[in-house]
Amino acid sequence: MDIVKLSALEIREKIYNKELSARDVVKAHLEQIEKKEKDIHAFISLNKEEALKSADKIDSKVRNGEELGVLVGMTIGIKDNIVTKDSKTTCGSKMLENFHSPYDATVIETIKKSDGIILGKTNMDEFAMGSSTETSYFGDTKNPVNMELVPGGSSGGSAASVKSNEVTLSLGTDTGGSIRQPASYCDVVGIKPSYGLVSRYGVVSMANTLDTVGVFGRDVLDAALMLSAISGYDKKDSTSVKSPNGTVIIGKDVKKVDPTEYIKGMKIGVPKEIFMEEIDKRVQEKLNKAMKVFESLGAHIEEVSLPHLKYGLSTYHIISTAEISSNLARFDGVRYGYRAKEYTTLDELYVNSRSEAFGEEVKRRIMLGTYYLSKGHGMDYYKKALKLRTLIIEDFGKVFKDQDIILTPTSPVLPFELGKTKKEPLTKDLTSLFTSPVNLAGLCAMSVPCGTIEGLPFGLQIIGDKFKEANIIRAGLGFEGGMRNGL
């Protein structure tokens, strides 16, 4: 039995049945990490000692017949912008190279309480800004599918760690596509929940009205299981929601069923804009094929329209950078993080520390965002973007009156080679064409593997209405099953 290839559900069952000990599980994954990490580099830091300790604790619980948490024995990678007491939290930046949080994020507390085992902190684009994980201060992460390719980003380390079987599950964050796009590029499942479903307390803000915490798994069920575990109201996060419909996304007693059971009668909208834009024809074809899979499983597919989709990227760009400029102001070298060695005045302390410790992409976005919040033209753009955001929300609202889910490609851009976009920062942004509007509207979405295009992984995005996670998971389970059955 190859432990690292087991699904989260299988591991849980085997621990329940005492076929496996948590220590076996952790050791197998640590060995896998030992084997893979020098090539993949999915992690910034590892948590070996603590992981073995938690495993032993779980094993003694099993021996004593104590109740076990829902994530029991599951090895988990945590994106390095989610704060943890047991290890550093760098955000992939020189700024926080040695930053040690004195507290755990709420999702970390939840994982620990649920008997999940944190193996380490995963690599990411600096402060989650990027779509290739190449802006990390700690080096690139390779795509386990093809080492020449980027893993996507910003949660590239989390996606790669799951794909390479270094962990069973991982947490990422998604502000404009940072879970779904790397999931798509690394051929795994990634879910970005509705804004407010999962607590952001302890998650270092990038653009705080768009940021969400989500999950990666090698199949839909694993990802859904993990998402169920971390969902729920948190009084420390004023934007988390008290009792959204369907907080319990998936029960304890899930069983694999015939995919048609999930899909039959489902109403699916596909935006016509995807076929009208200058979108890669191969991508459009692939979407057509995916639609056929759903149809053959008994879904009703209808063409819908998202007229403001074309403004999504610009709107996202303005709102996210504006929020970034404010959220990253606290990294000033005064209380924690990097401080320049040379300075004589307070202003110099700020300027030198921030100039020396932030990478180019971060600086670029801070400067743009500062402009968009400034009086005059800048603020005009920002206010316009806020209006467009409302229009985009309304577009989705209209579609969801009649449809259960919306299908799009996760990314219009196929996985690209490492180093390719370093010189052309704006082309990377195109990857979030279909993902960022979902964040603007606070909806939930999943990227689910949908085969390959000329050997390159392709992900299908399933978008659901706010707090209708159950719909995208049903759709994902059905589609996954359909693909497995060779449809």
Place this chain on the structure above:
Amino acid sequence: MGYKTIIGLEIHVELATKTKMFCSCTNAFGGEANTHCCPVCIGLPGSMPVINKTAIEYAIRAGIGFNSSINAKTKMDRKNYFYADLVKGYQISQDDIPICEGGYIEIEMQDNIKKIHLQRIHIEEDTGKLTHTTDGDTLIDYNRSGVPLIEIVTKPEMNTPEEARLFLEKLRATLKYIGVSDCKMEEGSLRCDVNINVVDLETGAKTNITEIKNLNSFRGAVKAMEYEEKRHISLLKEGKNTVKETRRWDEVKNQTITMREKGGVADYRFAVDGDMAPIEIENDWIEEIRSNLPELPHAKKERFIREYELSEYDSGVLTASKALSIFFEETIKYIDDSKLVSNWIMGDVLRRLKDEEVEIEDTNLNPKSLAELISLVKSDKINNNTGKKVLKEMFDTGKDPETIVKEQGLIQIRDEGAIREIVEKILDENEQSIIDYKNGKDRAIGFLVGQIMKASKGKANPQLVNKMVIDMINER
């Protein structure tokens, strides 16, 4: 024609909530540096604010107290700027929709009542505190970081430093009445910035507005305004203008000093703070707060006139401070003589408070002891002058009057035999005075009485002494 001074004030008031604005750290003043802190109020990565409902309630109380309108929908915004006392690179404040708008405070001038209008009251968080050491280091204490504040902004409607002082007194009294702040300027729980300029009524020429900061007392504020008023006028006289700048009041040099020039309007890049939902204030809640609001100064003054038959002036003084009005009402619970109690408080008690620049609650005096003292005087156990001495002792030591009287043997001598002995002795020693009196110099009696009182250590009943001196001289 002359000059017209224009003064507007911005007042920051720390709200006396138990916990800070966005976390559960204590909002107690002081404490060892950086001990009243948590990830939220020092702005650690990942931390998020959760708004303190009591702070909002207090802001609404203030709004009701100052006749403002309360916005049904408001929100928290970020004011972005960098400073070492600011932990997040932005201050959570309110920009375009403050919690309260409008309102006014009435100040009582010599012969009329003037309404000073408010522009707005908004909620925000306080910053940390910087201490610059002599060797050039700056120490930062974040205990104050995240303490809830309201900022009250007036319209520029005050025309003399005295009007500004009256406004500040009334503002402080009202805030203390409604119980939202202890308003201690020395602890920084009430801070005041002044905007001032002067218009030449003849030419219409106006000076640029000067902002004065670092005012630690009302007295300092008045002095600073008076100083600035003169400075602006003398510049106008020379045909010059002031620089648009921020100045601070230097208490030692007794003058204002340039802090920084205001080059253009600062751009704080205000934007809504997405970490908190918009705040909706239901009318029912406002009404509930209104109905639970303590009696305000004006209503109390009217009631004192009615209930205790005090003069308008006395009632006004007694109700100007919440603590003083409570002290008065507590005292008359022990001695049913409102006029006498009012006289004592209006006289010696207030004089003492004024001399020491303290509030009644900061002294050793308590209502029960004051009532006992007044009873001692009223029942002639001690005389009025002794009473005053005892009061001083009560302020100094906090002892109750009975103890002081007993310890110092101050019980009034009403025993004629005892007084007779002293009078006898003094008369023997002052033959000349007796002669003077008999020659029609009435002043001599005053001298003799003084000597007798002195000899009795002030304990002899003065009326009795007066009567006996004359009787006994006549007997000689």
